[in-house]
Amino acid sequence: MLKTNVRLKRQPDKKNGEDQVVIKVQYKQKQYPIPIPYLKVLPKHFDENYYGEWLRDSYTNKEGLHRKKTTVNNNIKHFKTKVDVALENLAEVGFEKLTVNLIKGAIGKDAQDLKENIAFIQDSFYNESLLEVYEYQFLPDYSAQGDQKNLKTLLGHLTAFCKQSKEYEFAQMKDLNSKFLMDFTWYLLDYQIPNRNKKDPHSYLTHETVFKQIKKLRKFIKFCEAKLHKEMPEIEYKFPFKGTIDVVNPLSLNPTELDILYHIDLEDKNxxxxRKAFLLAFATGGQRIGDVRYIIESKKYLSGLSEYFQKKTGRQMVSGILDGYFNKFSKDEITLPSDQHINRLLKKLILHQVDLITNNKKLKDKLGEISPYEFPFDREIKKKSFRGRSQKPVFTKGIPLHKELKFRHARHTFISTMIFREKKTKEDVMLYTGHASEQIINYYLERKKSIEAYEKDSKQVHPNPDLAYVINPNQKSELLELFEEFGTGSVKESDLPW
Known part of the structure; x- marks a missing residue:
């Protein structure tokens, strides 16, 4: 069902804080914002009712044109009517895929024009060169995104694959099918990475890396659907080595690390x-970076309750702030850096803690007595991977925590904490995180069973520190003394998260 509302885009201009006025088209639980030309406003001057109403008596735009309140509101209603008519014409044509560009292109055209235009695009698109569409149409659309480098890597693999294969030397869009995906998968599995190490001159891509490349190719297929304004024929695909790809990277901060991160004093503002953003993501149910950014920009965390739609799933969420994990910063205003800088700063934050511990012998010795794990933050991650066509795992040497930890691991930390420390049920965890599938949660529950079995049989703490959540009973009081002794601020017993 199609619905239209006049809303603000909620992406304020950095200079004057104004928001773009948009017509939001709602279809199949998704929203498509169509901006009204030359109209940006301050939220306090705009009433977001069904039609949207300009509240100020007058308005002067960038061109210096002076408009009265009635003129502006009439223009809003006139543009909304145009969008409504365009949607009616699209419904008459029987569109299969709705996009912002399709709606914009439909404004001012009747149903017959739209039908002819869409049919022409679809006929010509299937005969275009696959590599040219990818390089000159798909890549520019992702120029501002962080995965641009990875998408270019995929282009290199696709180009080499097409040159090497006689069948796909002049591949067209219509050749993008199940057989193409499987042939490309085997090409990647056999691809040898040049290595300067003389003992091991060549190594193969891991199964996880190959699978990620195929996922990016699927993103390209979604892009093609948007260009065609229709669903492309479903492509059946099954990775040839079942069970060689981990469902999730279980890396997360352990209880000691989480508590130090909460209580430590940091002079560096960045x-x-x-630190605050990571803890906020954790305390709101392990939310993803896009949702955390919205919670911070809307300042909803200041009220202790956030209501929003998840960007990835579209699910409506009502997240409270977990007691004890963000109380210290609940009234602080946060300005989050760009996505590409967050993980770099997080790496720097972890290294800062490692330096603090390693350079202070007394602190290091004390933490070693308190924590049942390795030294907080100063630990290594062992990874298991499968390479090439082999189904035998290869174990990599220990990788420092700071090289592996990303902002998304706040979500893993939350799930681990809820399952291992708080003993929450699967349903409770899914309510917080917004997971639509039980697959990820079941993965953690299976890990929990294996850890409990190990600790019961051996009567020792599980050696994997980011999954072991057995707390030393003396840790609570000793950590209080430790934080006070090393000048991390006055800490009350009620401040500690557990």
């Missing part, structure tokens, strides 16, 4: 902001 590190302090990333």
């Amino acid at each position: 590190l302090d902001v990333v």
Whole structure:
């Protein structure tokens, strides 16, 4: 069902704080914002009712044109009517895929024009060169995104694959089918990475890396659907080596690390902001970076309750702030850096803690007595991977925590904490995180069973520190003394998260 509302885009201009006025088209639980030309406003001057109403008596735009309140509101209603007519014409044509560009292109055209235009695009698109569409149409659309480098890597693999294969030397869009995906998968599995190490001159891509490349190719297929304004024929695909790809990277911060991150004093403002953002993501149910950014920009966390739609799933969420994990910063205003800088600053934050511990022998010895794990933050991650066509795992050497930890691991930390420390049920965890599938949660529950079995049989703490959540009973009081002794601020017993 199609619905239209006049709303603000909620992406304020950095200079004057104004928001773009948009017509939001709602279809199949998704929203498509169509901007009204030359109209940006301050939220306090705009009433977001069904039609949208300009509240100020007058308005002067960039061109210096002076408009009265009635003129502006009439223009809003006139543009909304145009969008409504365009949607009616699209419904008459029987569109299969709705996009913002399709709606914009439909404004001012009747149903017959739209039908002819869409049919022409679809006929010509299937005969275009696959590599040219990818390079000259798909890549520019992702120029501002962080995965641009990875998408270019995929282009290199696609180009080499097409040149090497006689069948796909002049591949067209219509050749993008199940067989193409499987042939490309085997090409990647056999691809040898040049290595300067003389003992091991060549190594193969891991199964996880190959699968990620195929996922990016699927993103390209979604892009093609948007260009065609229709669903492309479903492509059946099954990775040839079942069970060689981990469902999730279980890396997360352990209880000691989480508590130090909460209580430590940081003079560097950038590190302090990333610390707060990581803890906020954790405390709101392990939310993703896009949702955390919205919670911060809307300042909803200041009220202790956030209501929003998840960007990835579209699910409506009502997240409270977990007691004890963000109380210290609940009234602080946060300005989050760009996505590409967050993980870099998080890495710097972890290294800062490692330096603090390693350079202070007394602190290091004390933490070693308190924590049942390795030294907080100063630990290594062991990874298991499968390479090439082999189904035998290869174990990599220990990788420092700071090289592996990303902002998304706040979500893993939350799930681990809820399952291992708080003993929450699967349903409770899914309510917080917004997971639509039980697959990820079941993965953690299986890990929990294996850890409990290990600790019961061996009567020792599980050696994997980011999954073991057995707390030393003396840790609570000793950590209080430790924080006070090393000048991390006055800490009350009620401040500690557990």
